[in-house]
Amino acid sequence: MEKKRAPFAKWMGNSNEITRLFLKAGQIPDMINLAGGLPEASVYPASELADIAKQVINKNPEETLGYCPIEGLPTLRDAIAKKFSKGNLKLSRENILIVTGAMQSLDLVGKVLLDDGARIAVQDPTYLGALDAWRPRHPTLVPMNIHGHNFNPASLLENTQFAYTVPNFSNPTGSLVSKECRQQLVDTSNDCGTWLVEDDPYGVLYYDSDPIPSMLELSADENNDCYEGNVIYMGTLSKEIAPGLRLGWVIAAPEMINALATAKQGSDLCTSGLSQQITLEAINNGLMEKILPNILAIYKSRRDGLCAAMEAYLTPYFTWEKPVGGMFVWAIAKDPKLNTDILLEYALDHGVCVTPSSVFDPNGEYRKAIRINFTHNPLETLEQGIKRLAKATEQLKL
């Protein structure tokens, strides 16, 4: 007899075929994975973190191993407020919420700002994780072509709950949003009251130039000692130290921090005290500044290596721009008929995995591009992966 069981919620039916293919790819031996957004594992400061972990557990077992305040350890909130205060931007503890990775920030923002069907303006293409986080709330997505000549945020942000961007080296395209465009978004948000979600995991990964001011900085009022603007800034240790710490922070007006903390209580009660203590110690002893030059050197050379291999093998099939930071190259097919969902199947048969553009399209339709990661694999593997991708593309076109 068939077992009776209550069904899953309706939104679960919206998952896609590509996710199924990725699950399959993980099981194929010798697969070169250019699809993920993974850091190079050897840059994790393992021995430093092990020393710090031992030290903080021994010194402060109660705070490290017990529950923490929902908003995060006051000492860590103060340290983040100090680290990010700059020029006009003056932050206090009330501006900071410690979270379990930036992914939780996205989830919490969805919880506090989205009723069923609410409108969100999203940088197009959009980070898949953000789309996943908000899917259960059935939002209406308004795609924003931020780099277009006629970018007009006023008409796009109208009646939206928030606008979502990854201004530093977007996931998936690796593109950088200009200062003028950031300012335009801030001004429009001030006019219409829409919140601005600034998701910034790649903000430290500038390889060729100095950083552009964040929208958080651009929206700060020099007369306030506590930030009161419309930006909800999301930071994380995932690309700077290690994603396994699951440590991130939100910087926003106290009103927003309180709302997010209320949502966080029903989500995980608090972020790991051990990760918070490790982060505090890492900030205090300058661990990030110490390891960053090595990370930048490795990633920059891999970006150059990947682009050289693409130049050698993919020029007949794709166009792309060399990114000035981040982790990804976005390659667009020259042939408008090339379907990158189908290319993924051919690529997997040739032993290489890339991410097709359809998963980043708010409408799920754009099938002309692929996202290629350059941080996770050594140079030889990157070249080998691109050779395999070229063969797969050639075969698909035959």
Ligand SMILES: Cc1ncc(COP(=O)(O)O)c(C=O)c1O
């Ligand atoms: C744009 C963007 N936002 C958020 C995240 C999630 O970061 P975390 O590891 O801090 O949860 C990622 C991860 O790759 C990302 O690319």
